[in-house]
Amino acid sequence: MAEISLKKVVKSYGRTPVVHGIDLEIADNEFVVLVGPSGCGKSTTLRMIAGLEDISDGEIRIRGRLVNDLPPRKRNISMVFQNYALYPHMSVRDNLGFGLKIAGQSRSVVAERVAEAAGILGLSDLLDRLPAELSGGQRQRVAMGRAIVRHPDAFLFDEPLSNLDAKLRGQMRAEIKKLHQKVASTIVYVTHDQIEAMTLADRIVVMRDGHIDQVGTPMEVFNHPVNTFVAAFIGSPPMNQLPAVVDAGRLRLEDGTTIAVPERLRARVRAGQKLILGVRPDDISPEGYGLMEDGESDRVDLLVDIAEPLGMESLIYSRLAGQEVQAKLYGPRLVAPGERLTCRISLSRAHLFDAGTGRNLEAE
Amino acid sequence: MLRALRVRQTALAPLILLTPAFTVMLFVVALPLAFSLYTSMTPYRLIRPETLDIFIGTRNYVRLWDNAAFWAAFWRTILFLAIALNAELLLGLGIALLINKLTWGQRTLRTIMMFPMMFSPILVGFQFKFIFNDNIGIVNNALQSLGLTDRAIPWLVDAQLAMFSIIVAEVWMSTSIFAILLLAGLLAMPRDPVEAAKVDGCNSWQVFRHITLPFLMPFIFIAMTIRSLDVARAYDIVHVMTGGGPAGRTELLWTLIARVGYDNARMGEANAMAYVSTLLSIAFTVFFFRKLMAARRYMGGAE
Numbered sequence: 001m002a003e004i005s006l007k008k009v010v011k012s013y014g015r016t017p018v019v020h021g022i023d024l025e026i027a028d029n030e031f032v033v034l035v036g037p038s039g040c041g042k043s044t045t046l047r048m049i050a051g052l053e054d055i056s057d058g059e060i061r062i063r064g065r066l067v068n069d070l071p072p073r074k075r076n077i078s079m080v081f082q083n084y085a086l087y088p089h090m091s092v093r094d095n096l097g098f099g100l101k102i103a104g105q106s107r108s109v110v111a112e113r114v115a116e117a118a119g120i121l122g123l124s125d126l127l128d129r130l131p132a133e134l135s136g137g138q139r140q141r142v143a144m145g146r147a148i149v150r151h152p153d154a155f156l157f158d159e160p161l162s163n164l165d166a167k168l169r170g171q172m173r174a175e176i177k178k179l180h181q182k183v184a185s186t187i188v189y190v191t192h193d194q195i196e197a198m199t200l201a202d203r204i205v206v207m208r209d210g211h212i213d214q215v216g217t218p219m220e221v222f223n224h225p226v227n228t229f230v231a232a233f234i235g236s237p238p239m240n241q242l243p244a245v246v247d248a249g250r251l252r253l254e255d256g257t258t259i260a261v262p263e264r265l266r267a268r269v270r271a272g273q274k275l276i277l278g279v280r281p282d283d284i285s286p287e288g289y290g291l292m293e294d295g296e297s298d299r300v301d302l303l304v305d306i307a308e309p310l311g312m313e314s315l316i317y318s319r320l321a322g323q324e325v326q327a328k329l330y331g332p333r334l335v336a337p338g339e340r341l342t343c344r345i346s347l348s349r350a351h352l353f354d355a356g357t358g359r360n361l362e363a364e
Numbered sequence: 365m366l367r368a369l370r371v372r373q374t375a376l377a378p379l380i381l382l383t384p385a386f387t388v389m390l391f392v393v394a395l396p397l398a399f400s401l402y403t404s405m406t407p408y409r410l411i412r413p414e415t416l417d418i419f420i421g422t423r424n425y426v427r428l429w430d431n432a433a434f435w436a437a438f439w440r441t442i443l444f445l446a447i448a449l450n451a452e453l454l455l456g457l458g459i460a461l462l463i464n465k466l467t468w469g470q471r472t473l474r475t476i477m478m479f480p481m482m483f484s485p486i487l488v489g490f491q492f493k494f495i496f497n498d499n500i501g502i503v504n505n506a507l508q509s510l511g512l513t514d515r516a517i518p519w520l521v522d523a524q525l526a527m528f529s530i531i532v533a534e535v536w537m538s539t540s541i542f543a544i545l546l547l548a549g550l551l552a553m554p555r556d557p558v559e560a561a562k563v564d565g566c567n568s569w570q571v572f573r574h575i576t577l578p579f580l581m582p583f584i585f586i587a588m589t590i591r592s593l594d595v596a597r598a599y600d601i602v603h604v605m606t607g608g609g610p611a612g613r614t615e616l617l618w619t620l621i622a623r624v625g626y627d628n629a630r631m632g633e634a635n636a637m638a639y640v641s642t643l644l645s646i647a648f649t650v651f652f653f654r655k656l657m658a659a660r661r662y663m664g665g666a667e
């Protein structure tokens with residue numbers, strides 16, 4: 001129910017800056033996910049929005065109101081912490097109702113809202129338990145319940161699922177998505193798990209070393225990564241990145257193998273330019289066993305190291321020009337180590353990055 | 365045969381190993397306790413050993429019921445404890461909260477804070493006896509130099525002031541126990557619930573009241589349990605500073621018991637009083653220990 005805006009926000013601890021002036025506009029009811037490797041400043045950014053960290057420079061506005069100097073309690077946001085941060089001495093009921101009680105709501109309102117949130121999250125039978133008597137997933141739900149009872153302007157989540165096992169994580173991911181649909185609200189969600197980012201986000205914010213590298217919808221970030229970092233970070237298994245030099249209108253790899261320059265990029269490359277060719281494993285497949293064989297393509301020979309059959313498809317670890325390359329094979333065909341495979345490489349979905357800066361040639 | 369012996373040996377081993385400890389406990393703790401319990405049921409006088417053989421059942425205890433001096437000391441002791449323990453708790457909590465805020469020098473201060481615990485109570489008694497001395501004491505000296513008064517305030521002679529002075533000495537000696545235990549609690553406290561409470565709308569006082577204080581309760585109970593076991597150490601202070609005077613106005617159970625037992629040589633009666641005061645102390649200990657156990661139940665989920 002609120003838009004959040006960050007302008008040139010900086011955070012330094014002592015003299016070390018850890019967030020370097022980031023700009024971000026989050027729309028009303030938008031689900032924004034901050035992703036990035038460990039230590040890139042995601043939590044710090046979130047905590048600045050929450051008011052738990054001072055802002056060294058720049059402006060943060062929530063609902064248009066400058067909140068730089070407001071304490072957390074005056075920002076009307078709620079936060080779900082990685083370790084849940086439940087109040088250990090209070091029952092689930094009191095944990096849920098605490099914020100409302102502090103806000104001076106009457107008993108009947110508190111009871112009603114707690115019952116409502118407990119209903120949404122399936123906590124109705126656990127209301128009289130203490131946090132110590134709950135499982136990890138249940139604690140997680142209490143933490144979310146505590147966030148939603150207050151009907152805040154925005155929700156902040158800091159890696160809420162990272163302490164759960166894989167199965168539960170999948171379930172809770174779906175529940176968070178449902179929750180966003182049920183209680184329409186602005187959500188800022190921090191994770192380092194790119195699958196969570198892809199599945200949950202309206203928009204993904206990819207961060208690195210205190211900078212924002214790219215902001216976009218999951219599909220934009222996946223299909224048009226602005227640099228090699230984003231390309232490697234988003235998507236699993238990660239995009240193959242092969243150093244190449246432009247030579248006689250083709251891309252020459254280190255061992256002399258050549259691959260055609262994608263047609264749409266021909267005008268952008270010059271002879272002798274050092275580039276990195278980015279191709280997702282899904283876009284390199286043995287001929288006849290690809291997922292999408294339409295569009296422009298070229299052929300390369302791969303030397304198979306090992307293959308991992310995953311049922312309908314196999315992930316192939318192989319070598320090309322001395323580099324490890326991952327390829328995908330769709331269909332019931334077994335591949336042996338040491339086998340030489342002629343593969344089709346999709347050029348219409350390949351990317352070229354500048355070898356020096358790592359920037360995508362197509363990024364403006 | 366040999367094997368049977370060895371098996372028996374291993375079965376007996378724990379008992380054999382425990383024997384020294386049990387023997388020591390028996391002679392140092394159990395027997396004296398039993399003996400004093402017995403003497404509390406005799407009219408035993410130190411100067412007439414034969415009185416030890418006369419068993420009079422609970423008569424000493426019944427007599428205590430009508431003993432005005434005993435009850436005066438009893439209630440004075442309760443009052444003394446109530447004031448001293450609460451003052452120690454509040455001061456200790458305040459000190460712990462302040463030290464917890466420090467970013468540097470914390471270790472040094474923590475060590476300095478423990479100094480009072482290193483003094484034997486009798487030294488504390490002497491020290492405060494001089495501090496509060498009406499002629500040469502530093503308190504009067506300071507007050508007079510500052511021009512706040514030109515009289516020599518009779519700190520240890522006036523009944524109320526004497527009680528106050530004793531409490532000050534006791535608080536000085538024992539506040540650090542609270543401060544250290546509560547500081548340990550604060551240092552062990554997880555940061556997350558505090559931050560969650562801030563986001564949930566709490567101001568600093570509300571965070572303290574609803575999050576920090578409940579978290580500290582087990583530590584407060586530990587401190588209280590320890591203190592209710594060792595408060596009798598205050599005997600030394602009172603004995604040295606006022607000797608229970610003036611006119612018995614600072615007489616606490618412990619000084620009264622010592623007076624009746626040693627000065628008046630009525631050991632039987634003194635032991636009866638001692639048992640009452642021990643039971644009182646045990647009652648407090650059990651009370652706080654129960655509270656501690658209850659509070660510990662939820663600390664399991666503190667992460």
Ligand SMILES: Nc1ncnc2c1ncn2[C@@H]1O[C@H](COP(=O)(O)OP(=O)(O)OP(=O)(O)O)[C@@H](O)[C@H]1O
Pocket residue numbers: 013018036037038039040041042043044045192
């Ligand atoms: N209190 C602090 N003092 C100094 N440096 C800090 C402090 N807190 C965080 N940092 C630094 O700030 C950087 C960003 O930390 P932050 O917690 O935001 O990372 P993150 O992106 O959330 O990582 P993760 O995925 O591991 O949680 C890190 O390099 C960290 O070392």
Ligand SMILES: [Mg+2]
Pocket residue numbers: 042043044159
């Ligand atoms: Mg983090």
